[in-house]
Amino acid sequence: xxxxxxxxxxxxxxxxxxxxxxxxxxxxxxxxxxxxxxxxxxxxxxxxxxxxxxxxxxxxxxxxxxxxxxxxxxxxxxxxxxxxxxxxxxxxxxxxxxxxxxxxxxxxxxxxxxxxxxxxxxxxxxxxxxxxxxxxxxxxxxxxxxxxxxxxxxxxxxxxxxxxxxxxxxxxxxxxxxxxxxxxxxxxxxxxxxxxxxxxxxxxxxxxxxxxxxxxxxxxxxxxxxxxxxxxxxxxxxxxxxxxxxxxxxxxxxxxxxxxxxxxxxxxxxxxxxxxxxxxxxxxxxxxxxxxxxxxxxxxxxxxxxxxxxxxxxxxxxxxxxxxxxxxxxxxxxxxxxxxxxxxxxxxxxxxxxxxxxxxxxxxxxxxxxxxxxxxxxxxxxxxxxxxxxxxxxxxxxxxxxxxxxxxxxxxxxxxxxxxxxxxxxxxxxxxxxxxxxxxxxxxxxxxxxxxxxxxxxxxxxxxxxxxxxxxxxxxxxxxxxxxxxxxxxxxxxxxxxxxxxxxxxxxxxxxxxxxxxxxxxxxxxxxxxxxxxxxxxxxxxxxxxxxxxxxxxxxxxxxxxxxxxxxxxxxxxxxxxxxxxxxxxx
Numbered sequence: 001x002x003x004x005x006x007x008x009x010x011x012x013x014x015x016x017x018x019x020x021x022x023x024x025x026x027x028x029x030x031x032x033x034x035x036x037x038x039x040x041x042x043x044x045x046x047x048x049x050x051x052x053x054x055x056x057x058x059x060x061x062x063x064x065x066x067x068x069x070x071x072x073x074x075x076x077x078x079x080x081x082x083x084x085x086x087x088x089x090x091x092x093x094x095x096x097x098x099x100x101x102x103x104x105x106x107x108x109x110x111x112x113x114x115x116x117x118x119x120x121x122x123x124x125x126x127x128x129x130x131x132x133x134x135x136x137x138x139x140x141x142x143x144x145x146x147x148x149x150x151x152x153x154x155x156x157x158x159x160x161x162x163x164x165x166x167x168x169x170x171x172x173x174x175x176x177x178x179x180x181x182x183x184x185x186x187x188x189x190x191x192x193x194x195x196x197x198x199x200x201x202x203x204x205x206x207x208x209x210x211x212x213x214x215x216x217x218x219x220x221x222x223x224x225x226x227x228x229x230x231x232x233x234x235x236x237x238x239x240x241x242x243x244x245x246x247x248x249x250x251x252x253x254x255x256x257x258x259x260x261x262x263x264x265x266x267x268x269x270x271x272x273x274x275x276x277x278x279x280x281x282x283x284x285x286x287x288x289x290x291x292x293x294x295x296x297x298x299x300x301x302x303x304x305x306x307x308x309x310x311x312x313x314x315x316x317x318x319x320x321x322x323x324x325x326x327x328x329x330x331x332x333x334x335x336x337x338x339x340x341x342x343x344x345x346x347x348x349x350x351x352x353x354x355x356x357x358x359x360x361x362x363x364x365x366x367x368x369x370x371x372x373x374x375x376x377x378x379x380x381x382x383x384x385x386x387x388x389x390x391x392x393x394x395x396x397x398x399x400x401x402x403x404x405x406x407x408x409x410x411x412x413x414x415x416x417x418x419x420x421x422x423x424x425x426x427x428x429x430x431x432x433x434x435x436x437x438x439x440x441x442x443x444x445x446x447x448x449x450x451x452x453x454x455x456x457x458x459x460x461x462x463x464x465x466x467x468x469x470x471x472x473x474x475x476x477x478x479x480x481x482x483x484x485x486x487x488x489x490x491x492x493x494x495x496x497x498x499x500x501x502x503x504x505x506x507x508x509x510x511x512x513x514x515x516x517x518x519x520x521x522x523x524x525x526x527x528x529x530x531x532x533x534x535x536x537x538x539x540x541x542x543x544x545x546x547x548x549x550x551x552x553x554x555x556x557x558x559x560x561x562x563x564x565x566x567x568x569x570x571x572x573x574x575x576x577x578x579x580x581x582x583x584x585x586x587x
Contacts, residue, residue, distance in 0.1 A: 001153035001228045002035070003417040004212055005120060006042035008149050008230060011305060011422035012119075017147045022050035023119030024092075026143065028083045028136070029126025030054035033065030036076060042418070046074050053118075054078045055086050084135045088116035088143065117145035123152045127204065128194050137207050144233060150208055152229040155189060157182040158198040164315075167287055170210035170300030170426030171314060173324065174217075174434065177225050185224065201227065206296070209234045209303040212426045214433055234297050245288055248307050252282030252373075284311045300426045309386060309425040312379065319379050324431070326380035327450035327515040331358035332575050335366075344369055351375065357385035361392075383428040390423035405584045407444030412436055444582045450512045455582055457503075458494070465493050475580050476570055487564040495557060505552040525551040 009023060027035055033054055039045050045052060054065050054076060062080040069076040077091060121144055130136050144150055160176035163169060177185070186196050205213075208231030218224045288298050288311075297303075299311040312319065338359065344350065344367035352360055354376035363369060376382055391400050395415065402409040409415070413436040421429050438448045446455055462468045470489050477483040503509050510516040516524075528551035567573040569580070571587065578584055 001122070001124065001151045001230070002039050003042055004214075004228060004230050004421055005122065005149060005151040006039065007418055007422045008211070009043065009048075009120060012147070012149075018119055018145075020050060022048065024051045024053075024088065024116070024145075025049045025120040025122070026053045026055060026086075026088070026118040028055050028086075028121060028123045028140070029130065030056050030065065030124075031058070031061045031126070033068040033076070033078070035122065035124045036074075037068060037072065049120075051092065052076045053086075053088070053091065055081055055083055057082055083130070084132065084139050086139070086143070088118060092116045117148060118143050119145050119148045121148065121150045123150075123154070125154050127152055127200055128154045128156075128189070128196060133200050134203060137203055141207055141233070146233055148233065149211065150229075150231045152204060152231075153226065154201070155185070155194065155196055155224060155226050156198065156201050157185050157196045157225055158201065162198050162202075166205075167299045167311065167313065168210060168291060168297040169205055170213040171430045172215075173314075173427070173430045174215040175227075181223070181225065201229075204229060204231070207234070208232060209297045210300040210426060211303050212421065212429055213300070214430060216433075232303055244302060244307070245285055248288075248302070248310070249282045249285040252284060252310060282310065287311050304425050305422055308389075309382065309428065314379060314427065318377055322378045322380060324380060325449060326356070326378060326384050327512070328356040328381065329384070329446045329449040329451050330575070330578055331356045332515075333359060334573075334575065335359040335362035338363070339366060346370065349373070354381045354385050356381065357388050360385075361388065379427065380431060383431040386424050386428040387420065387432055390420040393423050394419045401586075403439060403445065405586070407439070407446045407583050409439045412439035446578060446582050450515055453509070453512060454514060455579055458580060459582070461493055461499075467493060471580055474569065475577055477568065478570070480565070480568055483568060484565050491561075491564075495560065497553070500553055500556070501549055504556065505549045510552070521552070524555050527551075528554055 012018065012023075025036075030036065036045060036052060036054060043049075052074075054062070056062050056065070056078075057080065059080050062078050065076075065078045069078070079086065079091065121140055127133060127136075140150060157177045158175060159179075159182065160172060163172055163175065169175075189196050210229070211232055212228070212230035214228040216226055216228065218226060284299070284301065288302060291298050301307060301309050301311045314320075333355075335358070338344070339362075344363055346368045348367070348369040350360070350363060350369050350372045352363075352372065352374060354360070354374040357374065360372050360374055364372060374382065374385055388404065391403060395403075399409065399411075399415060403412065416429075416432055416436065420432075424432075435448075438445050446452060458471075462471045467490060470486055474483060474486045474490060477486060507518065507521065510521055511518070563569075563573060563576055569577045570585075574584060
């Protein structure tokens with residue numbers, strides 16, 4: 001939680017969002033002060049913050065905190081007070097801090113006094129120990145600055161049924177705790193007067209907009225469920241809701257903000273008499289309207305630092321069928337062919353499948369089109385695109401190369417939280433926090449996902465047949481003549497009919513490894529059978545089924561043979577070079 005909060009504060013510092021030069025931090029239920037000392041690993045606490053307050057109701061814990069900060073030599077204000085009544089103006093009159101000029105709903109204070117707000121409020125395993133948590137959370141709404149953030153980490157137990165239908169949670173990945181876990185952990189923590197009922201977390205998410213949420217397990221202590229929450233003011237977004245909705249809606253529908261009414265006036269004379277104008281609205285707009293009409297926070301995507309990721313319902317079957325994994329870790333198609341045929345210009349708007357995101361990033365770099373809409377049925381493909389965009393925005397070239405060039409970065413977990421998290425949506429961050437091993441394991445990033453099956457299959461075949469040296473020579477061949485000679489040795493292995501019939505032509509491998517869905521497979525089959533060279537009647541479903549293996553064989557042969565014979569892999573075809581080596585080259 002501290003690392004996520006620190007990353008967000010660094011982002012805000014670059015954007016200069018605070019009214020004073022340095023932010024104010026209030027740690028609610030701070031106990032012995034360990035939380036504040038631990039923050040020093042991410043931020044220079046004495047110099048980054050103008051004031052830091054530790055608020056706790058226990059005199060003994062406050063005394064321990066005072067001794068801690070005396071030892072550290074830090075000027076931290078330890079306040080032994082009920083969190084419901086804590087007000088910054090009671091303690092900041094003699095401190096160089098600027099009072100707020102903006103009122104915040106829910107903050108009861110003496111109007112004759114200047115009002116101060118905290119830019120960061122944190123609670124570490126304290127919300128579950130506060131009996132009157134409703135009033136405490138309400139008081140935090142008034143204490144938090146309009147642009148402030150609130151960070152909470154705590155234990156919880158909750159069933160997915162309790163959160164069904166909520167679109168403002170920022171993702172429910174790994175949130176569900178099974179029945180046995182809910183019963184056991186609730187009883188266990190009750191012995192220590194720690195309450196794990198889901199209502200505490202629910203009310204927190206209701207009162208604040210969700211920027212980031214993580215659902216984790218502490219397996220060192222038996223798999224205790226806990227969550228990390230990073231939120232912001234709902235009121236600040238609500239104040240500009242109309243502008244925000246129009247901007248997001250316009251980016252999705254390609255309609256300029258505030259123009260639909262004018263456009264309808266121009267179109268009405270052109271429409272047939274009984275026709276009515278059709279109002280096109282994005283799904284993000286529709287979901288936001290539903291929440292606003294129900295007095296709920298907006299979907300999490302509206303509270304991110306960038307609204308590039310559009311809200312989607314992660315529980316729909318069309319999204320869950322991918323089992324929270326992407327099929328393509330890299331893109332097979334050559335974007336240079338697209339550029340040559342489409343002649344993309346800077347005034348163009350592009351609608352394309354996300355896939356691994358490589359090609360649309362190529363369009364962005366080489367042609368700089370006006371806008372690119374990346375669409376994919378698999379949410380994990382968009383999580384991958386978000387990671388790549390965040391890496392280009394926040395990391396130096398050396399780190400980007402390690403991640404996506406070599407496919408291996410031992411420091412990825414730290415980079416993800418410290419540098420990339422503030423540039424990503426909550427759902428994408430959840431996905432990559434739970435998949436950091438893809439960059440840190442002994443294999444490469446490209447060995448994962450559906451396409452990783454293809455890479456591992458080729459590596460296994462080369463090792464089993466003793467042709468690993470031939471594959472390496474193919475990848476560094478200097479001429480097409482040399483490459484064709486090596487391909488003639490490898491072709492019987494890669495284009496093996498027994499292997500094809502046993503594995504490659506199966507629906508599972510084509511979908512999970514090559515990314516060829518059933519509909520596309522049927523198109524390949526019909527194109528092959530309709531060819532004059534094939535001469536088979538396609539009217540019978542049985543004939544289609546019998547010929548499917550032969551059709552896929554022809555398709556694969558007609559794809560791989562020209563690639564091996566007509567393009568030089570080491571210099572011209574980085575897509576298949578990656579398939580053979582598991583990484584890119586700097587060339």
